[in-house]
Amino acid sequence: MTDESVTLIEPAHKADTRTRRPAEEREAQIIEAAFTEFGAAGFEETRLEDIARLAGVAKGTIYLYFPNKEALFREMIRRTVVVRLDELENAPRDPDAMADFHRVVRTYWAYVNEPTFPVLYRLVTSVLPRLPELQQFFSERVSLRWQRLLQSCIDACVRDGAFGEEQAPDSARMLHALMMQHALMRANPTMCNAIHLQDSDAVMDRVLDFFSAAMRPAGHSLADTNGHTH
Amino acid sequence: MTDESVTLIEPAHKADTRTRRPAEEREAQIIEAAFTEFGAAGFEETRLEDIARLAGVAKGTIYLYFPNKEALFREMIRRTVVVRLDELENAPRDPDAMADFHRVVRTYWAYVNEPTFPVLYRLVTSVLPRLPELQQFFSERVSLRWQRLLQSCIDACVRDGAFGEEQAPDSARMLHALMMQHALMRANPTMCNAIHLQDSDAVMDRVLDFFSAAMRPAGHSLADTNGHTH
């Protein structure tokens, strides 16, 4: 089965073979191929030979750029955790707290629903006992950072009175849990009755609706929507 | 490093070595050792030799009980997914819907917080591309079944008027997502700021509180608590 996919891929790269290329480009080729192969099979199950073939280079070439398999894997993870959080964190806040919150939530949702994300997540968690620092890195760079950003948006909404303050503490973690788990379920058709989860936007709306229900200001005090806290 | 652990383990089983034992007992020994080793390192990374040593048998003995490594892994998963759902599903329902709901939720929480659960979960998900039927099995036997049970409890609460019906559809999936994700976070000290998640009961209370907030009947329409759907 691998034989066929090879014939599909070879031609594209064939022209490049045996051609000297800038170091960065070669490295990128290899990293990309590594993501595909590792993602499809896992760390141990993937043969360096396959990565090389997919990248259109010989096995030995990989060792010109990475000292060994583990380093390649590690570097692949680091590079693929592309976080566009910097821009998002530094971007000017929408004065409307709720609009700002929705924008951030939808960006997060889009991020975890990219096809690369679940693959990355699975690789990081599955390789946990072997490379705990990777887990740390992933957590630091993705989970916690997003949670902090979400929490700041939520807090702004609380100050505006759009959200009640009862559920505010930890609510970012709750939202994170809801979105993450739904994204992972969506990515694993087998894992869950994925029939209900086909439509990405519908799922997001449902999650957001549920979250908003929990966050709506308490009881019958719907009257004082004008934002005076306490 | 393995040499030392051997000396620690051997004595305990030494008496058993070379002693014939009932088939079931031997099998259980091997399964248990398999869980420990696979759980610590993953499928590919685990050597059959290590499992044998931990179980206090020779490598060949494993093959008297299991045809190969994969079958051992599969069987280990099947056995370890001990589901006490049968009893729970058939147990008499508490007439108080809310009390019943709480009981089920806490049982689920206890289940996913047992030390075996996160290990099992990680193994099942990490081995996904290799053994998709295992994923199916796990999903069918654990996730979906629990969700159905939760949903039936929630529906009962809705009929009682304790929960509003707006958020009822899919709410079991929401609760499942919240609990599962929190349990997994708790199991991975690195993965998240586990400081906030030390106290198992406190986390459960917080999740349940959040969930209940989302489910509380809407706004001022507390009047039509009489449960006529339409």
Next chain:
DNA sequence: TTGCATAATGACTGACCGGTCAGTATCCTG
């Protein structure tokens, strides 16, 4: 065009490990 520096190759090596099986220990029966 030549020749050098180096990028790239892929056959090769050696360790490793899943799986086997001839041999051994143990138990049981008569």
Next chain:
DNA sequence: CAGGATACTGACCGGTCAGTCATTATGCAA
């Protein structure tokens, strides 16, 4: 206390694959 039956053992085999390195191709500078 035979002697057969079988649970158990662990040295061994063969395939696999990470990592190496002598060789070859390529681009560039003179």
